[in-house]
Amino acid sequence: MATENVQAEHGGGLALDPMHQFEVTPLIKIPLGGIDAHFTNSSLWMVIGVALILIVMLASSRKLVPGRLQSVAELGYEFVANMLRDTVGDAGRPYFPFIFTLFVFILAMNMQGMLPGSFTVTSHIIVTFAMALAVFIGATIIGFIKHGFGYLKLFVPSGVPSVLLPLLVVIEVISYFTRPISLSVRLFANMMAGHTMLKVFGGFVVGLGVLAGWVPLAVMVAITGLEVLVAFLQAYVFAVLTCIYLNDAIHMHDH
Amino acid sequence: MGDDRSPTSSDQLRDFKERLNRAQASIRERDREAYGSSSAYSFGLRIATELVVAIAVGFGAGWGLDHWLGTKPWFLVLFIVLGAVAGILNVVRAAHSAEARRHLGIAESTSGDEPGSDRMERSRKARGRQGQEDGGNGERTG
Helix, strand or coil, rough: HHHHHHHHHHHHHHCCCCCCCHCCCECCCCCCCCCCCEHHHHHHHHHHHHHHHHHHEEEEECCCCCCCHHHHHHHHHHHHHHHHHHHCCCHHHHHHHHHHHHHHHHHHHHHHHHCCCCHHHHHHHHHHHHHHHHHHHHHHHHHHHHHHHHHHHCCCCCCCCCHHHHHHHHHHHHHHHHHHHHHHHHHHHHHHHHHHHHHHHHHHHHHHHHHHCCCHHHHHHHHHHHHHHHHHHHHHHHHHHHHHHHHHHHHHHCC | CHHHHHHHHHHHHHHHHHHHHHHHHHHHHHHHHHHHHHHHHHHHHHHHHHHHHHHHHHHHHHHHHHHHHHHHHHHHHHHHHHHHHHCCCCCCCCHHHHHHHHHHHHHHHHHHHHHCCCCHHHHHHHHHHHHHHHHHHHHCCC
16 A cells, blocks of 8 residues: 555656657757757767767778678678568669668667667657658659559459449558558557556656565566567568568569 | 598588588577567557558548548548458458468578578578478468
């Protein structure tokens, strides 16, 4: 009973504010006409992430027998190259730089979000949606370039009675337009839910104190492990779905 | 002297290769189990978002058309239903492609995904054998 009261007190107070970590605050104000172009904490962590990627990718030596840093860079390269080859085939090669950049960026953002006190850029839907929209528009343009107006056949399923065809075309179009949204929502929801959960359990640890706080602490350790996994997996899922959409645009086999 | 030593060293090399392959196979096995459970988790989430998002897109399209044409509730009603249908279609497709991947190419996709896979495994022989192993494993986990 006493512990519950303590928890309630803390829960209502400042100890438990799980959404505070997602707040975007401007660090350097850049008023660009009417446009909000502030350099925020989100931008700062993006810059830090990109700097880390550049260190791994550029500062690593180019030896025949790789060192640690070079190994990381090479593993990342091979991982994405294999993924692209398996899903798209050789036709996907020109798009490797884009997929690689996307994967490494999301991975870096997700992973640095696991550091205490850091800001998880991918927990904001506007960030993930911008990336997903770029993928969606890019894949659509590639589809139209490769197939011309024949790309619209993607919306016409084969072997369907003509009575049902208009209905199915509408359904196919809706299904096509769900792509950028489901792509972005998946990443954003995973990151935000995970980090909120971590904060809530962290609040429990503080709230329950030395006596009972060990139980949520143990859960938190487990969730932290899971979150590292999710951080990697969601970067992978984002990249692999991008490859699948690219494959649809290039090869256009009806599903 | 060189002729004397070369057969033993090639024997040793073969022995080493065998042991290496065995060790790598067991590591792959273990990794795949971990990967399988975690990818099931992400697959479940993917299915859930697919369904919800399709309905949301249907809602948006219907609301937009109503707003544009001034036919207040009708397109909204129609497109929510169509969105739900599209969502189910997406789910069925995702399940189909996952199924197909598990039966056909999980060997390639997982060994490609494993950061530990090296060029030696890329040889055709190793790949064929690995494919058989993976097929069996796919059945079991499924």
